[in-house]
Amino acid sequence: MLVLGEVRTCLLHNTAPLPTPLVAQILGTLPGRRVLCAERPIAHAMSPELVTGIDCKLATSSRVRARGIGTVTSRAMITSGLVLQGSASAYLRRATGPSRQAWSHYVDQLGVVEVISRADAAELAEGYLADSTPVSTIDLGSVSERLISDIQGHVQLDHVTSVRARPTWVRWAARVGDHDGPVARVRSEGDVVRAIELIVDESQLGLAARFCEDFALHDWLLTTLAQVIEQTNRLKALGQQTIDILTTAVERLFHVWMPGAQVDPALSPLWDALEQRPGFSRQWNTQVARIRDHIALQTLQAVEQTRRGSADW
Amino acid sequence: MTALEVVAYSEASNQDNVRGVPLSHLSIEVGHFYMEDLPSNEERIRRQFQRLAPWATAAKKTVTADRPRVSTCFLVDDYFYNSTNPNEILRKLVAIGDECGVSIDYIAREAGCCVADGVPLAELVAARLLAEPAPGTNGSRPPTDQSGWLCNGERSPETSTDQAMHSRLWEPPQEFGKRNHSIFLDIELWKDVEERVGGETVSQRTWSCPFLASIWHLLRLGMLRHFGEPIAHPQQITLGIDDIPETWNELPAVMQMNPRAAPFSAYRSVSILPQRYLPIENAIKLILSHLSLDEPVIGQVVERGASEGLEIPRKVIDRISHVFIEGS
Helix, strand or coil, X not given: CEEEXXXXXXXXXXXXXCCHHHHHHHCCCCCCCCCEEECCCCCEEECCCEEEEEEEECCCCCCCCEEEEEEEEEEEEEECCCEEEEEEEEEEEECCCCCCCCHHHHHCCCCEEEEEECCCHHHHHHHHHHCCCCCCECCHHHHHHHHHXXXXXXXXXXXXXXXXXXXXXXXXXXXXXXXXXXXXXXXXXXCCEEEEEEEECHHHHHHHHHHHHHHHHHHHHHHHHHHHHHHHHHHHHCCCCCHHHHHHHHHHCHHHCCCCCCCCHHHHHHHHHHHHCCXXXXXXXXXXXXXXXXXXXXXXXXXXXXXXXXXXX | CCHHHHCECXXXXXXXXXXXXXXXXXXXXXXXXXXXXXXXXXXXXXXXXXXXXXXXXXXXXXXXXXXXXXXXXXXXXXXXXXXXXXXXXXXHHHXXXXXXXXCCCEEEEHHHHCCECCXXXXXXXXXXXXXXXXXXXXXXXXXXXXXXXXXXXECCCCCCHHHHHCCCCCCCCEECCCECECCCCEEECEEEEEEEECCEEEEEEEECHHHHHHHHHHHHCXXXXXXXXXXXXXXXXXXXXXXXXXXXXXXXXXXXXXXXXXXXXXXXXXXXXXXXXXXXXXXXXXXXXXXXXXXXXHHHHHHHHHHCCCCCCCCHHHHEEEEEECCC
């Protein structure tokens, strides 16, 4: 029927990027299951999936009553030893009966939430996306957030961050539609929350989560770089040193930008569309250029000061 | 060892490479005794084996394959009480079994369901518990299960003495999947006890008998893996030839007593037990229906069955049968 999800992205609370063996250790959330690590094209690690049971109301755009019973899966990811993501999702399927089944029925289909309702996929997707601070309806953000706080609290981390960065939330819903290719509608709600409505082919439903996680990573990078520039401007206005924060941004963040690298080719048209409008890489390149300009100017100023200093001798 | 050796390099799936275990058609558990019953009372052992022998024969007949693979097994309770002599008990069990027409192919240790081959099996299974959500659970709070307990419904709300004085009415517990009326079950899975060791307070976890026995069932059904590798692989022991250690914990978790036995794990299992173990087995079924077992392992067993023309249910509880016999 459809898939709902929420990805939360933040900076790992550690001074330096973590090496892969340590990343694998802190993402080992389930004993006996491997953490999947890839080094190319960028260091990326994914925890095994955890499962949580739910039985609650589901929001619908038409206000038709809906109840969801089943399990949601969640996983944590670390990119470049630095960016931490918590991602929770549930595949919604229409229930065959009007009441709750024995629990073993739901345990047998991990990650599936059965929906008791007359509402269709579009009503459920729109209802979910409009409900960004759920009270009694399905709360995938909290599931992701719990995973993030468990990992941030790990004893192996020193709990010091090198860049000031705000966490971002990407809420998404993917459903099957009769379009020619996949379609994504992205909406921003303030600085923090993004909503993505995906309409894909039946066979692409399972790929939606990876696309949204990749989108969330790059959206967070853009947001963070904008914050770095803002912070630099503020410090400069106060006559304070900015070279440390600028070099940290260059060293830690620049190379992480690789839109679409983690996305299945079937969904790559979505990234191509995002590159057209709003032009993700264009924005990124502009910000990268601004940071490089800041560094170049500061270097020039430093050289000039040294020259004057030696002339005074 | 380099970093790349400890981690997988695969984006294709989120699954470990799962190694299969040899599978019989049926695993028959032939009776059970508490450890304290084993050393002295030979007549009691004989009576139980005699009573269950016809049921074991009947169970074998449920396998319709041309070349049936059936193995028998017995679980020794060495977790709570282990100050007995393994050599004496293993010999006695096998000899009385043979005498009553109940050959025992495998003997396993309950403590081996806690830790086997250095793998903390109990912890591994505890991490896969999937508590049943109360209506209204939307994911915003962590699961509310009381640590160490698992139930099939919603507990009675707590009423302190003070509140009770203000005439707050008692509310009954409720089974979630009930049919008209509830059969509410609340099971203790483990208990943490604080002990003073060398001047320091250390928390010691004791796993409950039903929890360890659930692991015993999972091993018999070939459902447990550690990073994709099977755990507690049976090791052959030949009585009268091999040196049997003095203590139980020096023995393997699963011992193969009959060198020609069919594989230990099986598509289906039947446990033939005295009826006094019914509450424990009921608890086991509840535990087993609250576990998120690794999907690749489930898929592998179902596929293996299909390749032999057998339809194997995905749910482990649908692969387990019981026969409760009279007496204790």
